[in-house]
Amino acid sequence: MDTYQKLSLKAATFVASQIILKPDSVLGLATGATPLGMYRQLVTMYEKGLVDFKEVTTFNLDEYLGLDEKDPQSYSYYMHYNFFQHVNIEPQKRHIPRGQAENRERTCREYDEAMDGAGGIDLQILGVGLNGHIGFNEPDCKLQTATHVVQLTQDTIKANSRYFECLEQVPRQAISMGMASIMQARKVLLLASGASKKEVIQQAVGGEITTECPVTLLQLHPDVTIMVDKEAAPLL
Ligand code: PGA
Numbered sequence: 001m002d003t004y005q006k007l008s009l010k011a012a013t014f015v016a017s018q019i020i021l022k023p024d025s026v027l028g029l030a031t032g033a034t035p036l037g038m039y040r041q042l043v044t045m046y047e048k049g050l051v052d053f054k055e056v057t058t059f060n061l062d063e064y065l066g067l068d069e070k071d072p073q074s075y076s077y078y079m080h081y082n083f084f085q086h087v088n089i090e091p092q093k094r095h096i097p098r099g100q101a102e103n104r105e106r107t108c109r110e111y112d113e114a115m116d117g118a119g120g121i122d123l124q125i126l127g128v129g130l131n132g133h134i135g136f137n138e139p140d141c142k143l144q145t146a147t148h149v150v151q152l153t154q155d156t157i158k159a160n161s162r163y164f165e166c167l168e169q170v171p172r173q174a175i176s177m178g179m180a181s182i183m184q185a186r187k188v189l190l191l192a193s194g195a196s197k198k199e200v201i202q203q204a205v206g207g208e209i210t211t212e213c214p215v216t217l218l219q220l221h222p223d224v225t226i227m228v229d230k231e232a233a234p235l236l
Pocket of ligand 1: 031032033034035127128129130133134135
């Protein structure tokens with residue numbers, strides 16, 4: 001795709017097609033800068049009556065630990081502000097890990113049980129970190145399968161500090177969906193935009209499969225669509 005705008009429109013069309021074909025789809029949702037344009041396009045499609053979210057269920061990939069859901073830096077706030085408040089997904093069908101959970105283990109377990117109870121994810125939307133993380137599954141010698149508490153890497157803390165006033169304000173921990181939920185999604189849509197993502201996209205598509213770059217595991221998934229803009233594509 002030439003531009004970020006075209007990428008966003010195509011991604012939104014892909015998601016809308018999923019919902020039109022299966023109105024009660026379970027979507028796995030991502031936050032970050034990359035899917036923002038896609039959410040905007042989906043809102044426009046909804047306003048024009050082209051797509052209806054009333055039977056859709058959603059599960060977000062991750063949330064910072066320690067942030068209140070009303071904190072503008074939380075992913076709950078991001079989802080509400082950029083998407084949920086504009087469309088008709090029923091509140092009880094929207095799921096985001098609770099960043100203020102007192103019992104974290106139970107929260108993680110219940111998140112997985114809710115995903116299983118919904119029948120698993122039909123379409124998982126993913127961005128990718130510069131270090132290859134998907135969700136907050138950070139590069140490591142081993143990866144977690146289930147929803148879990150993550151210690152964010154310095155690379156991620158630094159990359160995400162662009163949204164905070166200073167580095168110190170970036171939470172050090174998060175709750176993330178595990179690799180099993182992502183790999184068991186029936187379809188995956190991976191989005192990337194901008195020159196900074198060109199190396200990681202090259203690795204995602206043709207690099208050695210390694211837990212040190214979690215996005216490379218998607219090479220083992222049977223149904224992945226990768227959409228990138230021109231700037232993220234030169235090494236492909
Ligand atoms: P971004 O984040 O879309 O803001 O680049 C992607 C990620 O870190 O997963």
